[in-house]
Amino acid sequence: MQFLRPDAILSDAEALYLDHVLLVEGAHIAALVPYAELGRAYPVQRYPGELWTAAPVLAHAHLESHDAPSARWRRERFAEWVGELLAWRAQAGRLSPRESAWRALAELSAAGCGLVLAHVGEPGADGRFGPQRQAAPRFPEVVAFPEIFAPDPAETEDWLARLDRRPPQAGGGYALHAPYSVSESLATGVFARARAWSVLVSIHLGEHAEERQMLQGAGPLSDLFAARGRPGKSGTWRSPVDWLAAVGGLRAPTLAVHGGDLDAAELDRLHRAKVPVAWCPGTHEYFNRPRPAFGGAGLPPPALGCDSRASNAALDPLREVRLARRLLPEFGPQAWWAALTHGGAQALRRRELGVLAAGRQARVLRLPWSGESAPAELCDRLTGDAQLRPLGPVCEPGSNGI
Numbered sequence: 001m002q003f004l005r006p007d008a009i010l011s012d013a014e015a016l017y018l019d020h021v022l023l024v025e026g027a028h029i030a031a032l033v034p035y036a037e038l039g040r041a042y043p044v045q046r047y048p049g050e051l052w053t054a055a056p057v058l059a060h061a062h063l064e065s066h067d068a069p070s071a072r073w074r075r076e077r078f079a080e081w082v083g084e085l086l087a088w089r090a091q092a093g094r095l096s097p098r099e100s101a102w103r104a105l106a107e108l109s110a111a112g113c114g115l116v117l118a119h120v121g122e123p124g125a126d127g128r129f130g131p132q133r134q135a136a137p138r139f140p141e142v143v144a145f146p147e148i149f150a151p152d153p154a155e156t157e158d159w160l161a162r163l164d165r166r167p168p169q170a171g172g173g174y175a176l177h178a179p180y181s182v183s184e185s186l187a188t189g190v191f192a193r194a195r196a197w198s199v200l201v202s203i204h205l206g207e208h209a210e211e212r213q214m215l216q217g218a219g220p221l222s223d224l225f226a227a228r229g230r231p232g233k234s235g236t237w238r239s240p241v242d243w244l245a246a247v248g249g250l251r252a253p254t255l256a257v258h259g260g261d262l263d264a265a266e267l268d269r270l271h272r273a274k275v276p277v278a279w280c281p282g283t284h285e286y287f288n289r290p291r292p293a294f295g296g297a298g299l300p301p302p303a304l305g306c307d308s309r310a311s312n313a314a315l316d317p318l319r320e321v322r323l324a325r326r327l328l329p330e331f332g333p334q335a336w337w338a339a340l341t342h343g344g345a346q347a348l349r350r351r352e353l354g355v356l357a358a359g360r361q362a363r364v365l366r367l368p369w370s371g372e373s374a375p376a377e378l379c380d381r382l383t384g385d386a387q388l389r390p391l392g393p394v395c396e397p398g399s400n401g402i
């Protein structure tokens with residue numbers, strides 16, 4: 001048993017404990033007790049000046065394209081950005097997917113990320129480094145889902161046979177690229193398998209107006225697909241959520257990524273179907289997109305992600321939560337801090353994470369404490385102070401750092 005005493009422990013966004021000791025057995029929290037009740041006989045380790053919180057969980061990212069020169073790419077229309085990305089990817093000299101993943105994880109680790117769900121579009125960008133893994137940062141933990149981009153229904157049989165040869169492992173799942181880039185037959189097969197295995201399907205959904213237009217049979221993305229000899233859709237759908245329902249994905253366990261183009265009624269449909277949303281504020285800002293409807297839907301805020309450096313200036317959970325609060329202040333600092341921690345863990349069905357309380361995993365982000373005594377005051381700083389930096393990578397007692 002370890003007896004760990006930072007100055008302050010933010011158990012969740014509503015509960016701040018001062019002068020308490022975290023009792024940790026193995027990787028799990030046994031109890032949170034007042035220091036005064038513990039007695040002097042126990043070997044308490046002090047961490048003066050430190051605030052500990054549950055580690056941030058980013059529910060969406062890509063570890064590819066870390067060296068993408070995306071700041072100069074045209075992006076008024078999404079189809080333009082896709083053209084820029086494809087042209088850059090065709091060039092020699094960019095980082096390998098593996099090297100990109102290494103740098104992306106180094107950035108996320110220094111920024112204090114505890115877990116990240118990554119769509120893996122390029123083989124090698126899954127955060128597994130073989131013998132080098134020992135030298136890689138221990139956190140964030142990477143949950144890597146190979147991403148399926150397969151708009152042609154002729155590919156369905158091959159893809160499903162491939163998936164059936166390698167059923168998902170515990171904690172695994174599937175990633176579909178988007179409604180416009182995966183055929184209905186393949187999406188239906190993937191969602192059926194996810195139901196059978198009870199694993200998560202993560203899919204970009206309701207990201208921008210061009211996706212909606214393509215589901216209605218028109219627009220710049222339709223033109224881009226046609227120009228590249230890719231097939232269009234097999235039907236038309238008024239809404240990305242209608243498309244999701246049609247292919248059997250409007251149910252748990254599905255994770256909808258982005259959602260910034262969905263209206264309040266569509267977000268409510270997802271919520272009632274127990275489909276969480278992971279929103280990427282940095283990407284939303286990168287594309288200068290209209291204000292999303294999350295705040296008007298009467299729902300809790302979405303979980304947060306950071307996408308990739310092909311559409312974001314940094315991979316940093318604290319920056320994402322600051323941007324989220326700035327873009328949608330109606331939720332308030334505590335709700336946004338909960339979204340970054342507890343919300344991400346819930347969205348990924350990792351209920352042992354996201355809260356520092358008895359029975360949960362002791363995965364801790366260490367931050368400087370500024371003497372706050374109320375959770376509202378503290379969350380205001382955590383979601384508002386651009387100078388705030390972690391004291392080190394996320395850690396678990398007994399493993400690294402503490």
Ligand SMILES: [Zn+2]
Nearest residue numbers: 061062204307
């Ligand atoms: Zn993405």
